[in-house]
Amino acid sequence: MRLGLGGKAVLVTGGSGLLGSAIVRRLAAEGAVPIIHYRSGATAAHGLADDTGGIPLRANLLEESEVDALIERAVERAGPLAGVVANAGGWPGPPVPTRDMTLERWRRTLDQNLTTAFLTSRAYLKHVHEVGHGSLVFVGSAAARFGEDGFADYAAAKSAVTYGLVQTLAREIVASAPRGRVNAVSPTWIPPSAQAEAAAEQRLKRALATVPLGRAASAGDVASVVAWLLSDDASGYVTGEVIQVSGGMSGRLLPPPSAEQ
Ligand SMILES: NC(=O)c1ccc[n+]([C@@H]2O[C@H](COP(=O)([O-])OP(=O)(O)OC[C@H]3O[C@@H](n4cnc5c(N)ncnc54)[C@H](OP(=O)(O)O)[C@@H]3O)[C@@H](O)[C@H]2O)c1
Known part of the structure; x- marks a missing residue:
């Protein structure tokens, strides 16, 4: 299926990271012009830009003025933004029981995953209001739907993004852009490399216990769904949705009983 993204400028926040770089490469393969946002990953972002013809731009997404300036600089360099992928965020690790x-x-986890998403979407929605069109895709997590032991902060932040923000902004955006859309992908764990996968074998077994497709997600699995959601040709009648990219995951195993109990 042709996605019709050729020549379109799309900003990917956290574009130099594991998932962000896969999204950038996928968009470039579709002929889009990726704007590669980074905070500390300058070397990776510039290397990716060389590979993909993308435009690297730095910003701390917790600074309001930097986020607004990011959108302005992206528009100056590439023209109207057909889409933004609010991908920046991250896992707080290690696990800590809520008690x-x-x-x-x-606060740190909510800032990293929810406040960054809010500030990115706010800045982009101002641009959408000016140009009358746009598509916003958030990156959530399976933790939003199924929870995650030891990560109440992360699960709560991702739920707020994928359910609170997505549903609300999908309604608000059409006041500025009649065909504007807001969606999210919720991936399961993406092991960074075969080596890390082997090291985390026990964790992987537990993570896959309720996954019919029987393997972990790859960054490419997620990137192709993001590209599909950005495409008006492919998904122009899809908005306010959270697409689970989770191999059919239907839940999580209960944690083993603690020795303290
Ligand atoms: N990997 C997984 O298993 C998995 C599973 C489900 C969902 N996710 C979600 O997928 C997204 C990408 O994760 P990833 O695994 O690719 O992680 P990653 O490689 O660590 O990339 C995360 C990116 O977010 C950026 N970032 C974080 N806080 C920021 C801030 N305040 N300002 C600017 N940039 C900030 C980081 O920028 P710098 O490094 O440049 O500072 C980094 O590029 C996250 O939202 C994550 O929660 C990941």
């Missing part, structure tokens, strides 16, 4: 979780960690 022991500090307020500092809770």
